[in-house]
Amino acid sequence: MSDERARRLVIVGGGPSGLAAAWKASVEADRAGASLEIVVLEANGEVGGKARTEQADGLLIETGPQGFLDDQPVVREMIDACGLKDEVLAPEPAANRRYIYRGGRLRELRRSPLAFARSGLxxxxxxxxxxxxxxxxxxxxxxxxxxxxxxxxxxxxxxxxxxxxxxxxxxxxxxxxxxxxxxxxxxxxxxxxxxxxxxxxxxxxxxxxxxxxxxGAPPPGHRTLRRGIQALPRAVAALPGIEVRCNQRVTAVERRGKNFTVVSSTGDVAADAVVVAADLPAAADLVEGVSAAAATELRRIESPPMAVVHTALDAAAAAHIEPAYGFLVARGEGIRMLGCQYETATFRGRGPDYTFLARSLFGGSVDPEAADLGDAQLVDLTLSELRRTAGIDAEPTYASVARWPHAIPQYAPGHPQRVARIEAALNPIAGFHLAGNALHGVGLSRAIAVGADRGENAARGLLGASAKSAGSRR
Ligand SMILES: Cc1cc2nc3c(=O)[nH]c(=O)nc-3n(C[C@H](O)[C@H](O)[C@H](O)COP(=O)(O)OP(=O)(O)OC[C@H]3O[C@@H](n4cnc5c(N)ncnc54)[C@H](O)[C@@H]3O)c2cc1C
CATH class of the missing domain: 1.10.3110.10 (protoporphyrinogen ix oxidase, domain 3)
Structure with a gap:
């Protein structure tokens, strides 16, 4: 390899974390005035990973994350860099109302101590x-x-x-x-x-x-994007200096001296540095090529399946529903739904005026079998449980089911020690970086922050600005 050619950073996974890595690496290359080839290999036909926004019947359907915590400055920075600053939406005031279903009814989570005491929770x-x-x-x-x-x-x-x-x-x-x-x-x-x-x-x-x-430090707010969360990864993928190749499933990452070969379904790609931002369990398989010990630890992190059911009601049926963020369901109530978010009441523009769009969650580690029920069964279950919990009793005008076979990593007790072992195994491998949400926070903002950090470090390592950081640099 000639020293004259641009260094190549390959990022595996075009979800929020992988694209944050690509964006931050390109910022770093610009800052250094250096040329860096940034290639994102994504298994699916489009970018976004679990950040998937769909449009149907005038509704905006978030099949994965529907919002993010505004707790990471780097997320704002990335949103601004993509020209999406004016797209950031705060929740409607009604979304301050949140409930827990317990003891056979919805009980509001109140802030004032007296109101909380009276809620019966x-x-x-x-x-x-x-x-x-x-x-x-x-x-x-x-x-x-x-x-x-x-x-x-x-x-x-x-x-x-x-x-x-x-x-x-x-x-x-x-x-x-x-x-x-x-x-x-x-x-x-x-x-x-x-x-x-x-x-x-x-x-x-x-x-x-x-x-x-x-x-006077308010807790971080909950935010979304007007056109949906997927607008962010799509915008990053369209930035200059980032090449995204979709429909490229990576099957292995192999070390070749100081460099790497990224083996994909459509051929090998040589890389000077690699960021693995695939979700679990794929990430574990890709890490195997550089560290069997880290791969074994990653395989111990469970990520059970989930199903997300959207149901919409027309204006007449929705009229009696009190606007709120939604509710969560305590276990032991004979209800399989984990919770339900009232999308149209939480964020403006999720559907035509006065309609009601509910997003009900099933599965996870408490009830993984629920995520495997058939579509019709899940919709029926949603309707009967919305009736029992919230008294919502109407024929939906729209219903859909989305499934995530490996939804959210579960950080078991001992996770910090596991992270330390994984990082001790991976940090000495110059040019190899692990992003994603398997280690440092499952939410979107953390996945983006970790991705940005890994992208920045990968670029610095390649451009000679600084060596790879030790530890997690959270
Ligand atoms: C139902 C659900 C609801 C959620 N709600 C919220 C929420 O409201 N707020 C919030 O903050 N977070 C939420 N999350 C979490 C959020 O989705 C994650 O934090 C975020 O998607 C993590 O981004 P990521 O890029 O690490 O992983 P992913 O989004 O999983 O992206 C990984 C990408 O890697 C690709 N990939 C995998 N294997 C390969 C391979 N071998 N080769 C190439 N590409 C590969 C995948 O196709 C995918 O595009 C939710 C998650 C789920 C499942």
């Missing part, structure tokens, strides 16, 4: 225990490492701080909405790092929230 003992949270000794008191260094499950963390009722009736349903997962099988430190940091920093969650309010 917790009984008197549960409320009394929750009120004691600021008095519960922090796990980190007088123990810089020791037992505090050990990971615990999200359920154990919540039960220790807030009591078992709050853990079961509040935290467990919220976890369904983010991970479609079981709070008892998720790592507190990996799944809710902010909550663990609140205990570490302030000794109590309530004290940390109070300190945040005093500082």
């Amino acid at each position: 917790l009984g008197p003992l549960g409320l009394a225990r929750l009120a004691m949270e600021p008095l519960v000794r922090s796990r980190h008191d007088g123990d810089a490492e020791g037992s505090a260094g050990e990971d615990e499950s999200l359920y154990d963390f919540a039960a220790r701080r807030m009591g078992r009722q709050a853990a079961a009736r509040l935290i467990s349903p919220v976890v369904l909405g983010i991970f479609a997962g079981d709070a008892r099988k998720l790592s507190a430190a990996a799944a809710f790092p902010r909550m663990v940091a609140m205990e570490r920093g302030h000794g109590s969650l309530f004290k940390a929230m109070r300190a945040g309010r005093k500082r």
